[in-house]
Amino acid sequence: MALRPSTPEVRLERMTGQDVAEGGFDKAILPIGATEYHGPHLPYGTDTIGAEALAEGIARELGQTIVLPTLDYGVSFHHIEFPWTVSLRPETLTMMVRDIIESVMAHGIRKIAILTAHDGNPPPAESAARSLYQDHGIEIAMIGGWQGAARKALAGTWDIDLDHAGQSEMSLVLYGAPEMARIDLAVNQPNQGMGHPVSIVGSFKGTVPKGYSGKAADGSEEEGEAIVKAIAALVVPFLRDLDAHDWKRGSWLSGIDS
Numbered sequence: 001m002a003l004r005p006s007t008p009e010v011r012l013e014r015m016t017g018q019d020v021a022e023g024g025f026d027k028a029i030l031p032i033g034a035t036e037y038h039g040p041h042l043p044y045g046t047d048t049i050g051a052e053a054l055a056e057g058i059a060r061e062l063g064q065t066i067v068l069p070t071l072d073y074g075v076s077f078h079h080i081e082f083p084w085t086v087s088l089r090p091e092t093l094t095m096m097v098r099d100i101i102e103s104v105m106a107h108g109i110r111k112i113a114i115l116t117a118h119d120g121n122p123p124p125a126e127s128a129a130r131s132l133y134q135d136h137g138i139e140i141a142m143i144g145g146w147q148g149a150a151r152k153a154l155a156g157t158w159d160i161d162l163d164h165a166g167q168s169e170m171s172l173v174l175y176g177a178p179e180m181a182r183i184d185l186a187v188n189q190p191n192q193g194m195g196h197p198v199s200i201v202g203s204f205k206g207t208v209p210k211g212y213s214g215k216a217a218d219g220s221e222e223e224g225e226a227i228v229k230a231i232a233a234l235v236v237p238f239l240r241d242l243d244a245h246d247w248k249r250g251s252w253l254s255g256i257d258s
């Protein structure tokens, strides 16, 4: 049995009713991951582990914030040609996010953020947020683009890549769930060249035949920790300010430039 962590627990599924009552939580973050092939060296839950680690980092720093159970399925049809990738339809994810947020709202929580750590998820998550605003007037903070944001924030210290199953994802798994990373099997691959203004909606295999890219062998736990801290440092002041304004700032105000 795992020991209770020394830092206060913030993940809902690991707390009792008493823990939650004592925590005085008034905010929630929903992390969304994926079940997707990440080569021989990283687990299928890489994006889920990353989403949870980033959400926990933010929640601990922000305070009074619960991390809802991380969704471990996402929209991954563009990776379906790779073995054991499991995908939701975009509309299924939209409906799941809607149901989860409406459940949380039933308990009086209206300060809600959604954190996506996989490229197929932001559009359906945003779709849910837009319809929730339309129906309930609730303003949801959308957190995404962690690789681009960390790359910018850590420039000069760490060279954060934008790859799938590359260096930065290896680092996040080494930080969040080290027992699942097979760095011994990581072989550095050419960079897939993300970050261009044009992206193609289709099969990932067409761009990256092996299904993974980047310098995974160069990942490290230290880089993973730096990524989590950098994202928290960007997101938390923004959310604190939002909190000070009763979680209402209007659309288009962005805390992350990715």
Ligand SMILES: [Zn+2]
Pocket: 038, 046, 047, 118, 164, 165, 169
């Ligand atoms: Zn990934």
